[in-house]
Structures are given as C-alpha cells and as structure tokens.
Amino acid sequence: MPPKVLPTIHHRQQVASSKLFRIESLDLEFSNGVNRQYERMQSSGRGAVMMIPFIDEQTFLLVREYAAGTHSYQLGFPKGLIDPGETPEQAGNRELMEEVGYGAKSLTFLHSMSMAPAFFNSKMTILIAQNLFSESRVGDEPEPLEVVHWRVDDIPNLLAQEDFTEARSIAALLLMEKWLRS
Secondary structure, rough: OOOOOOOOEEEEEEEEEEOOOOEEEEEEEEEOOOOOEEEEEEEOOOOOEEEEEEEEEEEEEEEEEEEEOOEEEEEEEOEEOOOOOOOOOHHHHHHHHHHHOEEEEEEEEOOOOOOOOOEEOOOOEEEEEEEEEEEEOOOOOOOEEEEEEEEEEHHHHHOOOOOOOOOHHHHHHHHHHHHOOO
C-alpha cells in the first residue's frame, strides 16, 4: 500500500474559545478528492506530564482529585501542564511537589502518548519518579488532593476501583507494570 498523503488544509478558522480551549474548523481535501470539514481543539503546544511516584520499591502514590468532566472525584497519577520554558522532568518534579508533597531525585522517561489525536494535538510524557524527598509547593489546585499509597502487588484491585477510570492513568499503570518486569 502506498504511503498516505496528508489532506490539504484549504481554510482554517477559529470557531469558539474559552479560558482553556480554542476550537478551530478545518476545510480539508483528501488525496482522493473528497472534501470534508473537521473541528479540532488547538493545543497550547506545551504538553503535559504524568508521574508514577514510587515512595519505596513496592509502593507508588496516586491522587484523588475533582474531575469536572464527570463531576466526580477520580483516582489517578499526579499530572499537569508543562509551563513555558520547562522540560518534562522539571514540570514533573514541580507537579509532584504541588500535588503529593515530594520531589524526586530520579525521573525516568517511560513513554509519550497522544490524547484523542482525532480532535486534539497534545502530548503527555509519562515519567517514573524515584528516590523521593519531602518537599511541598503551592499549586493551582482549589483544595488539597488526597494522596493514596498503593502497593505494586495490589494492581488488580486498583483496576477494580470505581474511581480509577481515566484512560491515561490506566495506560501509565500498564506501562509501569511492563517497566517493572524488565
């Protein structure tokens, strides 16, 4: 099969915006001549990080925080946006200090993933955080996050939790399991 040719963008227009999102409409022409209009969220281009912090060799940390999309509290790994000028590792360490009250002496790249690439151009870098030390910073959370310790040997029970449903956290957990086996 010949390599795919990207569609030609004939027109691009911002159709909506908020404090967090900008939506644009694209008039596209595919290589077979078919024309379509797509909408996508424009990315800030900064990216995001998610950390899997290990408090010891057998215990990692999660946070329970409010999720506006589902109007519920969700259990997942600490995460956040990369600020301008930060590397993923710097952002990861800052977010750890803000969300769980620890910094990490060691941050290891685990994987990079896209989030809803059909509609959104954003990347998330997943980092393993080890050799933690106590350090807190004030973050942008409206309330203190609940920090939850979880044992590596109890991962099946974590996957059974009603509030552990976010796809990025589940993907990170499964990648972490593979990393632990290697």
